[in-house]
Amino acid sequence: MKALRYIIALIVGHFTVFKHIFKRPVTLEYPEKRNELNEKFRGEHALTSDENGKLKCTACGTCQRVCPSFATIKIEKEKGEDGKFYPKNYSIDMNKCIFCGNCVQYCPFDAIIMTKNYELADEKKSSLTLDINTLKKNYSDTIINKTKDNRWR
Amino acid sequence: MTNQESTRMKINIGPQHPSTHGVLRLVLELDGEIIKSCEPIIGYLHRGMEKMAENRTYLQYLPTVDRIDYLGGFFNAYAFCDAVESLAQIEVSERTQYIRVLTMEMNRLSSHLLWLGTFMLDMGATSPLFYTFRDREEILSLFEELTGQRMMYNYYTFGGLRHDVTNVWLEKITDFIKKMPRKIQDYENIITDNPIFVTRTENIGIISKHAALQYSITGPNLRASGIEVDYRKQNPYLVYNELDFDIPSAENGDSFDRYTLRIAEMYECLKIISQCVAWLIENPGEVVSSVKQPLLKVPEGEFISNVEAPRGVCSCYVKSDGTGTPYRAKWRTGSYYAVQILPKLLENSFYPDLMAIFGSLDVILPEVDR
C-alpha cells in the first residue's frame, strides 16, 4: 500500500545516490587542468594580418556600426601611401564589450577575430582598453598557439 | 494597531537571498508560522530592454535579446527574429527551422534541468543539484561548440543562422540523447516517490483553472492546473506540426503536479530532439540568410510573435516605422505573471511552504524585470 511504496522508494533513492560513488568525478581542477575550447569560442579580440605582416583592417568602421554597445571600438583612419586606408589607432574597450561576435561576423575583410583567451581580469580599468599593438600581439600569440600568461597564478 | 495586528512579524526575504532565483524581494507578514500577506517588490534587475530597442538597429538589438531570459536565450531570440521576419516578409529555409527547433528544445531541457536542481536545493536535498548541473553542463558545452558561447548565443539572424550545423556535432547530440533518459530516471528514483518530498508538495500552492486564466498563467504552470494549452500544438510555428510529440498535463495544479509535468516535458524534449537530428542528418541545405543584416530596413507595421518558452508564453511586439531601428519593442514573459499570483498562493500558507510553492513556479527574475 502507500507506506510500502514509500519505503521502497526510499531504498531505491538511497541506492541511486550510493551508486554515484563508483563513477569518476566530473569536476575539473581549474588552474591546473583547463577545459579545451573549440575554435568558435568568442574570447579576447585580435587584429589579423596577411602573410607579409600588414593588417587586413582597412578602418571601414562596419564593426563600430554593428556593435550593440556604443563607442566600444574607436578607430583613427589614415590614408596609406598606396591610397588605401589603414587604422593608425584601433582600440576596443573591454569593459563595454559583450562578446557577441557581431564585429567578427560582419567584418567584410575578416580583419578581426576572437581568440580563445577568456582570462581578462586585470588590476586597473585602463589596461582593459586594448590598443592596436596588444591586438596585433594577440593575433601573433594565437598563431603560435600560446595562451596569454595569466599573471595571477 | 489592534492586538491581533501587533503579534505579526514583518520578515523581509530580501533581494540578496540564497533561494530567490535572482533578485526578488518578498515582504512577508508572518503571524507565528502562518504567512498572512506577501508583497513582491520587483525591479532590482530592470535593464530597460524595451527602451534599449528604441536607439539600436535591429542587428544591434539582437544580441541583447538573449539576456531577457538568460536560461532560455534561444526562445527570446526566436521571438524577436520571428516578429522581424514576419514584418519584413523574409523567408526562412526549412533546414533553419529544424535547427531552430532543435536548439530551442535543447535550451528548454537545460532550463528545466536548472529548475529541478535549484528546486530540490530549496527543499533541502543537495545531491540532485549536482546531478542536474552535470547533465546541463553537457548541453552547454554542446551549445558552446555550435555558437561559441555557453549562454549568450547570438546564433540566430533575421532569415537564417550565422553558420550551419556540422554532422560531427549532430553525432554528439545523438549519444547525448541516448544517455539522458537514464539520467532523468535517476532523478525520479531519488525524488518522485520520496515520502518527505510528496508530503511537502502535495496540495500546496494550488492554482485553480479559473485563477490560472484570471492571472494569465501560461506554460507548465497552466498545464499543471488541467488546462492543456501548448502553443507548439495549438497554433504551431516553425516545424512543430511535422514533429510528433504529446503534451503532458496534470489535474489539480499543486506543486507536485508542476514537478511531474516538467519531468514529463523533459522526456518530450528528448523525443523532439531525436526527430530533428534525424531529419537534419538526411537533408543538408542552405542556412545563412541572404538578407544584408546591418542594413536591414523593416517596412512600416507591427507584429506580435508568440513562442512557448520554458516558463510560459513569451510574446514579442515589434512596431517598425520603416527605418533601421524598431519604433517600439514590448516583451511579454511567463514569470512576470507567476510572481503576480504568488501572493494569492501564499495566503494563509505555512512559512516552510514558501520554498515549495515558489520553487515549483520556476520564476526567473531577469524575465520579470526585463
Place this chain on the structure above:
Amino acid sequence: MDYLYSLYIEFLNKFNLPFHLGDFIAMVSFPLLPFCIVAAALIVIVIFLVLMERKVLAFFTQRKGPNRVGPWGLFQTISDAIKLLCKENITPTGAEKFMFNLAPLLAFVPVMVVWGLIPFSSEFDFMSYSVSALLFVTIASIPILGILLAGYASNNKYSLIGSVRAVAQAISYELPLIFVLLSVVVLSSSLNLKQIVLAQISAYPICGWFIFPAFLGFLIVFICSIAELNRCPFDLPEAESELVSGYNTEYSGMKFAFFFLAEYAMMFIMCAFIATLFLGGFLSPFGFYLSEKLISNEFWSNVFVYFEQVFWIFLKTFFLIYCMMLVRATLPRLKTHQLTGFAWKVLLPLSFLNLLIVCLIKGVA
C-alpha cells in the same frame, strides 16, 4: 580497569610516601588518565569526521571534495579550525553576556563526558557504572539546553525561532529513543553497557546481536539519533534557507567552532551508542577474535585482543556514520509540524510495538 588501577598503586607505593599519601594520589589522579585519552581521541576523531563528511558528500555527487590543503585535503579541517580561532569572537550588544558565552560550553562539555561511558573494549571502559545506559541518555540530552540557551541569549529573532524548534524536536524524539533502550535492556536484562555487549555474545558469528530480535528498534533509534543531532532530514532549526542558520547565527570564531565540533562529536557518540546496543559493541562479527588465531604468543595475543575490540566498535560506528551521510545526501527537509507529528504519531507507537515483540521473543527464548 581495576587491573590497571592495582598496577598504578603498586608503582606509586615504590616511593613509600608517608601515611598512605600514595593511595590518595592514585585515587585522585587515576581518572585523569582515561580523561586525557578520551580528550585526545575526541579531537582527532572529530577533525577526521568533518573532513570525512565533506569528502563522502562529494563522492556521492561525483565531486572530488577538498583536496587542496595537504594530501587528499587531510589538513583541511585543521586549517578551518585555525581560521575559526583567528576569527573575532563577537558578542552582540543586546545579548546576555554570561549566558551567551556559557551556551557553547554547555553544548560541548557533556559530549566529552559521554565519550567515557561507551565501552570501547572489555578492558577500556573508562566509566562503567551499573546504570551507564541510563546515564548516557541523560547526559546526551544536556546539549539541547545549550542550544536553547544560545537561541535565547543571542537576542536575535531568527535564532529564537530556531532554538525553540530545536528543543521541540529534540524532546519529541527523546521518547522513542528511551523506549527502544528499554527494549534492549529487556533483552540483556542489565543497564550496564558492557553487560549489554556481553549479552550479545553467541556461538554463531553474528546472530547474537540485538539487531535481529529488535530490528524495528534499530531503525527507530537510527531515525531518532538523526533528529537529535539536527541532521539533514530534520535540520529544520539550523539550516533552513529562511531562518539564516538558526541558533548559531550570532556565534563566530571559537564559540561557533564549539557548536560545530559538539555536533560532530555527538554524531560519533550516538553511532557508537547504537553500535553497542544493536551491533554487539566490541564483539567481532566472526564469533572469535582474529588475534587469538593469528598471534601464537600467549601474552601478546591477549593484549591485541583489546585493540581488535576497539577496531570492531570503530568499524561499526563509521559504518553507521556513513549511512547517516548517505541519508543527508538524499533526503529533503521536513516541515515543522510534519517533524514533531512524525515523532509522536509514528515513532512512539512503533517503539511500543518493538517493546512488545522483544518481550515476546524474550518470553519464548
Place this chain on the structure above:
Amino acid sequence: MNFDIFENIGEAANTFSKIQIDSNELVEALSYLKNNAEFSLDRLNTIIAVDLNDKFELIYDLHSVETGKVARISVLVDRNSPHISSVVNVFKSANFDECEIYDMFGIVFDKNPDLKRLLMPSSWIGYPLRKDYVQSDERLAWNGGDND
C-alpha cells in the same frame, strides 16, 4: 455599444490585425469578449502601450484558450490628460501590466486599487519609455547626483 464589429474577430496567432474602439467602451467590450461563449477570449496576454508622439495607444492582446484564436483591441489615449478606466475587475492579470504602463508612460488607470511604480524606484521622476524622456534628473549618479 453595438457588438457587431466583433463578428469575425479572432484570427490565427501568426497574423496581426487590431480593432479600434472608443476608450470609454473598453471595459464593456472586454467583458463581452471574455464571457461570450462563441469567442471565449478569456486570457489577457498583455497590454501594450505605444507612444505615438501626439497620443498614446493601448493594445489589449486577448488570447482564447480553447480555440487558440487571438484578438487585439486598441484604444487611443490623448497625451495631456492620460486617463483610462482600468480592466482589473475583468482580468486580474492586468494589475501588473497597468502598474508598469503607469510607471513607464504615466497613463493613469482609474479605479485600479494599488496603482504604483513597479519597476522603477518609487522616488523616480519622469516616465522613461516616453519618446520625449530626457534623463535630466540631477540626482542620478551619471548626472552627478548621489542616488540615495
